[in-house]
Amino acid sequence: MGSPTGFQQFERRDRGTLPAEERRTNFREFAIPLTDELVSQQGARCIDCGVPYCHSACPVDNIIPDWNDLVYRDDWREAVEVLHSTNNFPEFTGSVCPAPCEEACTLNLHDAPVTIKTIEYSIIEKAWQNRWIEPKIAGSTTDKRVAIVGSGPSGLAAAQQLARVGHQVEVFEKNAKIGGLLRYGIPDFKLAKSAIDRRLSQMQAEGVVFRVNSHVGVNVPVERLVKKYDAVILATGCERPRDLDVAGRDLDGVHFAMPFLTEQNRRIGNEPLDGHQEITAEGKRVVVIGGGDTGADCVGTSIRQGAVSVTQLEVLPRPPDKPDTLLVWPDWPTKLRTSTSHEEGCERLWSVSTTSFE
Numbered sequence: 001m002g003s004p005t006g007f008q009q010f011e012r013r014d015r016g017t018l019p020a021e022e023r024r025t026n027f028r029e030f031a032i033p034l035t036d037e038l039v040s041q042q043g044a045r046c047i048d049c050g051v052p053y054c055h056s057a058c059p060v061d062n063i064i065p066d067w068n069d070l071v072y073r074d075d076w077r078e079a080v081e082v083l084h085s086t087n088n089f090p091e092f093t094g095s096v097c098p099a100p101c102e103e104a105c106t107l108n109l110h111d112a113p114v115t116i117k118t119i120e121y122s123i124i125e126k127a128w129q130n131r132w133i134e135p136k137i138a139g140s141t142t143d144k145r146v147a148i149v150g151s152g153p154s155g156l157a158a159a160q161q162l163a164r165v166g167h168q169v170e171v172f173e174k175n176a177k178i179g180g181l182l183r184y185g186i187p188d189f190k191l192a193k194s195a196i197d198r199r200l201s202q203m204q205a206e207g208v209v210f211r212v213n214s215h216v217g218v219n220v221p222v223e224r225l226v227k228k229y230d231a232v233i234l235a236t237g238c239e240r241p242r243d244l245d246v247a248g249r250d251l252d253g254v255h256f257a258m259p260f261l262t263e264q265n266r267r268i269g270n271e272p273l274d275g276h277q278e279i280t281a282e283g284k285r286v287v288v289i290g291g292g293d294t295g296a297d298c299v300g301t302s303i304r305q306g307a308v309s310v311t312q313l314e315v316l317p318r319p320p321d322k323p324d325t326l327l328v329w330p331d332w333p334t335k336l337r338t339s340t341s342h343e344e345g346c347e348r349l350w351s352v353s354t355t356s357f358e
Ligand code: SF4
Pocket: 045, 046, 047, 048, 049, 052, 053, 054, 055, 064, 065, 068, 104, 105, 106, 107, 114, 116
């Protein structure tokens, strides 16, 4: 475990951010990392619970207490091994995961969970900086060929695992670049695309073949995949949005979130819009319907594009600032969540149900 008295000795500390005024002027990442020493202290706060709820709350079953302890003991190299044993891409989760582990952490009973997400991010970034992340090339190859449809995080993780056991893996992506939602959905200010590119280089060295502009079912026949490959994995994600069936839905200026976010990512990535309708919030008064993470991404993107004002509507009532932890812990609590995008200048309205557009 970390230090037996670490949670008493050290207060919870987390990454900082650049001031809102500065970050709203550009699309760059704005987190200010902790020093190694501070991350190590945060690792010391972990009490290595007999039943580590952080671990069971983690969607990829990260072995959190173990790498907390390794960071505390300054064994970063082993920490990244343990981290990679359950998670192919900790740089993505360490940047954009909502961290249910921290809500489930025992120390959250006192409102000061271990800074798990930041520790995860720090481990993997240190590993990249020190060139500890190298291709893991399979010792022998099989004669099996696998096609993976979709190059988002699940498609990439499947590709990496299969290539490492010696299969011939090809990933089919309909867009011009690999990455799926990581590349086209998440704004750059939350995830710099260079983080994807360095991981793709590792995967190519491991033997994964990427086929871009290959839209299975459109310009790549499904029959060809089934015939040519021993297995086909569908990792296409969930692209169909939930619509609002209300009057005025077809008016100009009413858009789904994903085309809006995708277009901005294409602009930054110097990709042509290829006939996509140009959507920009510049000079506009913007209303974002939906109070979740995607809505927050639309808020932050609108602000950076130069919106005159941004208002976000949430259908549910305003949640409490603090949950009744003893009642809900270790489950995900309903509480007010204010993202960095909200801090940048956004009005939030609650209990608003959209009945029409005019
Ligand atoms: S729940 Fe918190 S304190 Fe317990 S093992 Fe996990 S990170 Fe450590």
